[in-house]
Amino acid sequence: MRSASGSNDGGGATGLRPTALVIGGARRVGAAICRELADSGCDVVFTYHTSEREAEELEAELNGARGRVVATKERLEMHEPQRLAAQIDAIVAGRASWDVLVVCASSYKPCSLAAFTAARAIADYQVNAIAPAMICQAMAPRLAESAMPGGGSIVMMGDVHAMGVTGRPRRGFVTYSMSKCAMTELALVLSRELAPRVRVNVVAPGVVAFPESGPEADEAMQARYLSRVSLGRSGTPQDAAVAVRFLALEAAYVTGQVLRVDGGEG
Numbered sequence: 001m002r003s004a005s006g007s008n009d010g011g012g013a014t015g016l017r018p019t020a021l022v023i024g025g026a027r028r029v030g031a032a033i034c035r036e037l038a039d040s041g042c043d044v045v046f047t048y049h050t051s052e053r054e055a056e057e058l059e060a061e062l063n064g065a066r067g068r069v070v071a072t073k074e075r076l077e078m079h080e081p082q083r084l085a086a087q088i089d090a091i092v093a094g095r096a097s098w099d100v101l102v103v104c105a106s107s108y109k110p111c112s113l114a115a116f117t118a119a120r121a122i123a124d125y126q127v128n129a130i131a132p133a134m135i136c137q138a139m140a141p142r143l144a145e146s147a148m149p150g151g152g153s154i155v156m157m158g159d160v161h162a163m164g165v166t167g168r169p170r171r172g173f174v175t176y177s178m179s180k181c182a183m184t185e186l187a188l189v190l191s192r193e194l195a196p197r198v199r200v201n202v203v204a205p206g207v208v209a210f211p212e213s214g215p216e217a218d219e220a221m222q223a224r225y226l227s228r229v230s231l232g233r234s235g236t237p238q239d240a241a242v243a244v245r246f247l248a249l250e251a252a253y254v255t256g257q258v259l260r261v262d263g264g265e266g
Helices: 028-039 052-066 079-095 118-143 176-194 218-224 238-252
Strands: 019-023 043-048 071-075 100-103 154-158 200-204 258-261
Touching: 019 028, 019 118, 028 043, 028 052, 028 100, 028 238, 043 052, 052 071, 071 079, 079 118, 100 118, 100 238, 118 154, 118 176, 154 176, 154 238, 176 200, 176 258, 200 238, 238 258
Parallel strands: 019 043, 019 100, 043 071, 100 154, 154 200, 200 258
Antiparallel strands: none
């Protein structure tokens, strides 16, 4: 079993297992991240919103595979600031120490300029930028006390299509792209503000899991997309999870970076 310290114990000098909080960890890429961190020696707390069945199944899978409690699920209302503040405070207070925070949850829906409304933009900003900032604010003091080599770690899941001038913006995702780009900027700002005790990085996937419904579930559309990818195929949730594990547990001298996991599309 891999660990943050390179041994089976995890936790560096203390010999304790690192504890990770994964926001939006019940399914798809989030679930792959939870599995990867658990396999790397972490205790994992993960949140979900509506995917209660998947959350229960993942919690049972991780705990059953390890023979001890390593995973706990928590419901989180990222779209409601007042409820979010109380819920995240309760989660943070529920553990004596924290080492890793991964922000994976997001609001991802098409929105053209013609369909743009202030209400829609505010809703996307709340989930994709404001809620991550609130969660980082609550977690930062605990992460700063981490005994891991390099200190505590925050990894945010970005998007190669929403990275400002270095990204590949798409039509039809106005509010998502605006708000997701703001989250990447948040991570870069926090890499300065929380140094030297907390590292902050971004994993920016291309396609590591095509949407299960909507226009992007169309096979013809997927083929057109993949024709622009150097490796000629889509990635997998595991590809993103490995990148998260590297930045969270192994890259002790890396902060303020955006790691693209896009098969060379960019």
